[in-house]
Amino acid sequence: xxxxxxxxxxxxxxxxxxxxxxxxxxxxxxxxxxxxxxxxxxxxxxxxxxxxxxxxxxxxxxxxxxxxxxxxxxxxxxxxxxxxxxxxxxxxxxxxxxxxxxxxxxxxxxxxxxxxxxxxxxxxxxxxxxxxxxxxxxxxxxxxxxxxxxxxxxxxxxxxxxxxxxxxxxxxxxxxxxxxxxxxxxxxxxx
Numbered sequence: 344x345x346x347x348x349x350x351x352x353x354x355x356x357x358x359x360x361x362x363x364x365x366x367x368x369x370x371x372x373x374x375x376x377x378x379x380x381x382x383x384x385x386x387x388x389x390x391x392x393x394x395x396x397x398x399x400x401x402x403x404x405x406x407x408x409x410x411x412x413x414x415x416x417x418x419x420x421x422x423x424x425x426x427x428x429x430x431x432x433x434x435x436x437x438x439x440x441x442x443x444x445x446x447x448x449x450x451x452x453x454x455x456x457x458x459x460x461x462x463x464x465x466x467x468x469x470x471x472x473x474x475x476x477x478x479x480x481x482x483x484x485x486x487x488x489x490x491x492x493x494x495x496x497x498x499x500x501x502x503x504x505x506x507x508x509x510x511x512x513x514x515x516x517x518x519x520x521x522x523x524x525x526x527x528x529x530x531x532x533x534x
Contacts, residue, residue: 350379350380350381350385350389351389353379353380353381354375354376354379354381354385354386354389354390354397355379355397355400355401355404356379356401356404357375357378357379357380358370358375358378358379358397358398358400358401359401359402359404359405359448360378361374361375361378362398362401362402362405362451362452363405363445363448363449363451363452364441364444364445364451365451366451366452366454366455366456367394367398367451367452367455367456367459367462368455368456369455372386372394375394375397392461395456395459395461395462396461398452398456398459398461398462398465399459399461399462399464399465400465401452402449402452402462402465402466402469403465403468403469405448405449405469406448406449406465406466406468406469406470406472406473407472408448409448409449409469409473410469410472410473410476412433413430413473413476413477414476414480416429416430416433417430417476417477417480418480422484422533423480423481423484423526423529423530423533424526424529424530426480426529427498427522427525427526427529428522428526430502430522431502431518431519431521431522431525432522434446434502434506434518435509435515435518435519438506438509438510438515438518439515443509443510443513444510446506446507446509446510447503447506447507449465449466449469449470450503450506450507452466453466470499473499474492474495474496474499475495477491477494477495477498477499478491478492478494478495481494481495481529481532484529484533485533486532486533490532494528494529494532497525497528498525501521501524501525502518502521502522502525504517504521505517505518505520505521505522506518
């Protein structure tokens with residue numbers, strides 16, 4: 344017998360993928376239930392707040408996965424220049440592997456469902472967690488906390504914009520340009 348939590352977790356994971364590639368409004372309830380391998384009626388059983396609650400939880404799920412990827416990629420790099428190169432390469436591979444359908448895991452929802460406070464807050468929390476991972480990494484590399492936070496904002500914003508450009512242009516050039524600029528910036532700040 345499938346445990347209740349297994350169904351719920353499957354629904355969150357599949358919803359995260361659907362919202363990532365299609366956005367909030369383009370993803371229907373039947374599609375969410377079907378992709379999650381759940382019986383009809385289970386959406387409101389597991390998510391009494393409906394699609395909005397599921398979307399907020401899916402954004403949190405995607406955000407946690409990206410934070411873990413960022414942390415492991417940054418922590419395994421021998422230096423900041425290598426770290427940013429590895430992050431950019433991983434994001435670029437994801438774009439190419441998905442036929443340029445999957446850029447930032449929460450941007451599509453952030454742009455599409457900004458009128459929902461729970462979803463907006465989940466997106467804010469996601470971006471905040473990524474910012475914290477980058478800031479923590481840079482302070483660990485010897486950059487003062489305030490400067491590290493500023494650089495993390497610049498890096499996160501630049502990468503987010505580059506992902507959007509790369510996705511719409513079906514070309515990794517914007518992502519590589521931003522990656523190179525950030526690599527040089529980090530090297531300069533650490534010298």
